[in-house]
Amino acid sequence: MDTSFAHVTELAKTKYHRKSDRYINYGTAGFRTKAADLTHIMFRMGLLAVLRSKYKKATIGVMITASHNPVEDNGIKLVDPMGEMLAANWEHYASELANVTDSEVKTVLNKIIQEATIDMSEKSNIFLARDNRPSSVTLASAFLEGVSCFKSHFHDFGEMTTPMLHYVVRCENTQKRYGKPTEDGYYEKLGEAFLKLRGSKPSCPGLYKPRLILDAANGVGAEKVCLLKHHLNDALDIEVLNDGSDGILNHECGADFVKTRQKLPTGLPLKVGDRYVSFDGDADRIVYFYIDKNSKFHLLDGDKIACLVAKYLKDLLNTCELDLKLGNVLTAYSNGSAKEYISKTLGVDVACTPTGVKHLHHKATEYDIGIYFEANGHGTVIFSGHAEDVILNTAGNTELPIEKRVAAQKLCTLVDLINQAVGDSISDMLLIETILHSLGWDVEKWSNIYQDRPxxxxxxxxxxxxxxxxxxxxxxxxxxxxxxxxxxxxxxxxxxxxxxxxxxxxxxxxxxxxxxxxxxxxxxxxxxxxxxxxxxxxxxxxxxxxxx
CATH class of the missing domain: 3.30.310.50 (Alpha-D-phosphohexomutase, C-terminal domain)
Structure with missing residues (x-):
């Protein structure tokens, strides 16, 4: 180990030396800044990821992305064994290691090993993925050189969406009970669940039309949705635009642009009656929008998604007559009308946390079924182990009326359709389309469940x-x-x-x-x-x- 540490020090002072004294903090989204300033941090995070893996005695995920940021930015974040965000005390370790001088890297590594009582003889394994930014390949190489200093095992998945990386990490650490830890396994699981909920004879009930136009933000999600379509058996027609073939990542397009600017993305031919959806660059945020007959733009953001999902789950639980606590976690930035709709119209408990996905995710775990969405479109649904057991037992109880069993079976399938590890544009899109299809709603009817307060x-x-x-x-x-x-x-x-x-x-x-x-x-x-x-x-x- 002394030899490895010597090699670490040599690389930290030469090939991956710190070029700037500017302090960079590890936040909810990990490290995120100009790609040119990240090389030394990538190398050091390779070292830290191995320590985290040894400490947890599990596979740790690492995603290289800057999400909705401009293409010249990049970043890195570590993913814990169940696909959750890195623990807060290790965020501190990450910030400290990233910001010390080159000669102090070895000292900080030893400090972490001692304070966390890490057995350095323990095996380690790292899952790495990256988005489609030009800088991601070089930064991934720097990260892997850090991993190699400790002779750790790793698997480089290449280009993936951020939620896919969270998914495969969770699959690996649950001995594949959550699913196959591969990209194909991800498509298969979501596709099978989606088609099962659609039914053996897909129809177009009510106002619903199975056609969707996707603004993929010129990000990594474009290619992945095209691959997913092969698993949907034409049950949903998705036209993928802003696919990166001639546009710039996140430039005047994508979920963050549509939400913050309250305007249409470039690159989309607009038509009254069509349903549009936007992902962000790494496909963990999603918003819907449409144009009405007066050419007015209407946005359906995370608040509207949270309300739609809460209605659907509440209806299924009512049909099953299950005594499970359903809750919806929002932030202070959620519109007051959304909170009122969820709490008063639906009768679902509403909790409010600080801004930041890690806060919402943690709070959602306090419910049997916890829904969380930030207004920006990042969110998912979490089912407790107790809830999954109750739902499964209800679905298989032949003594119950058929309508109760069918509703419980739908809930079972939803557990497979939803990526519980993290907000996932692809999974959320399939969930929303499932709900609209079930209700027979078009996007305008969904939009009108409440009106946002100015x-x-x-x-x-x-x-x-x-x-x-x-x-x-x-x-x-x-x-x-x-x-x-x-x-x-x-x-x-x-x-x-x-x-x-x-x-x-x-x-x-x-x-x-x-x-x-x-x-x-x-x-x-x-x-x-x-x-x-x-x-x-x-x-x-x-x-x-x-x-x-």
Whole structure:
């Protein structure tokens, strides 16, 4: 091992030396920055991934991607054995190892080994995948050289969507009970479940039409959907556009562009009556949209998806008469109308967590069946072991009425259709199409289950973002108290008013979210809150203006 450490030090100081003193933090999305600044981090994360694998005595996944970021960016994140995000205490190790000087790499590795009590004789195994960015191949090579320093076993899957990587890691660590840990195994599992839910005689009930136009963001999901189509037996006609053949990754297209800009992606021929869906660059976010007869754009984001899924699952559970706790986890950025629809119309429990998938995922595990979606379209459904057992027993109980057994059998099949490890554009798309087909709905009927309250999202520059401290769910300020008191006073003046502020995780910026009954009231309330934030935060630069 001393020889390996010597080799590590040599490579860290020469081939993979740190070129910048800029600190980079491991966040919810892992490391993410300009690809040119990541080479030394990739090498060091190869080392850390091996340590994590030895510590967990399991296969660890690593994904090289920058998701919805511009093509010149890239990133890396580690995936734990059940396909979940890296544990928080190891996020700290990742940040520390990435930012020390080249000569300190060996010292930090030893520190991690000692603090985590890692048996270095333990076997290790790494699953690696990457998106289709030009920089991903070179960065993958740097990562694997780090892995090779500890002579670890690894499997390079090449180009995959992020959710596929999470999927194969979970399959491998459950002795393949979750599925086959291969790309073909992923397509087979989802395809079989989708066709089973469609029925042996596929039809087009009600307003539903089995045709979909996909904006693939010129990302890795384009090719994967084309491969998936071979497993769907023409039950769903998916036209894949923005497939990377002549466009730039995430440039004026993709789920993040459509959601944040509230506008149509380039590269799509628009037609009234068609149903459109957008993925992001690594296919873990999804949003739907359509054009009405007046050529007006309508977005169905993570909130609308959460509501649709909650309705379908609640209906099935009611039919089965199963005593299982169904919950829907959202964030403060979810529209107030969505929360009201889920809690009051559907009677489903709603929980709110801080922004960040890891927070939503963790909270969702507290339910028998937990649905979580961020407004940006990242989300999934999690079934507890207890829920799966109850559903399976109900489906197989021949003494029950046929309608109860059929509903339970659908729930069993949904467990296979849903990627429970992480938000998955492909899996979520098939789930949504299954629900729309079952209900006989077109996208417009889905859109009309509720109307979004008018809202705005602004940002205000401040001198020190650290003075703005929120409650756990980020909906109220703990400090400065006088600012929260002022916001409460302002909100009380407006019908259905709601406003909260939270500091950026990276910049001296405070984001201000505002809702009200009318757009004029939103503008008035938003500006008033922004002024209070500016004054208390002793802001610099121009007065705040609406940015999104």
């Amino acid at each position: 809202y705005s999202l602004c940002q205000v520059k401040v001198k020190d973002k650290s003075i703005f401290k929120t409650t756990f769910d980020e909906q109220r300020l703990i400090e400065p108290k006088e600012l929260q008191d002022a916001i409460d006073e302002l909100v009380a003046k407006y019908t259905e008013g709601r406003s909260f502020v939270r500091a950026s995780g990276t910049e001296d910026i405070v984001r201000v979210y505002t809702e009200a009954k009318s757009l004029d009231e939103v503008k008035q309330l938003s500006f008033a809150v922004c002024e209070k934030v500016y004054d208390i935060g002793h802001g610099v630069g121009d007065r705040p203006v609406r940015s999104a």
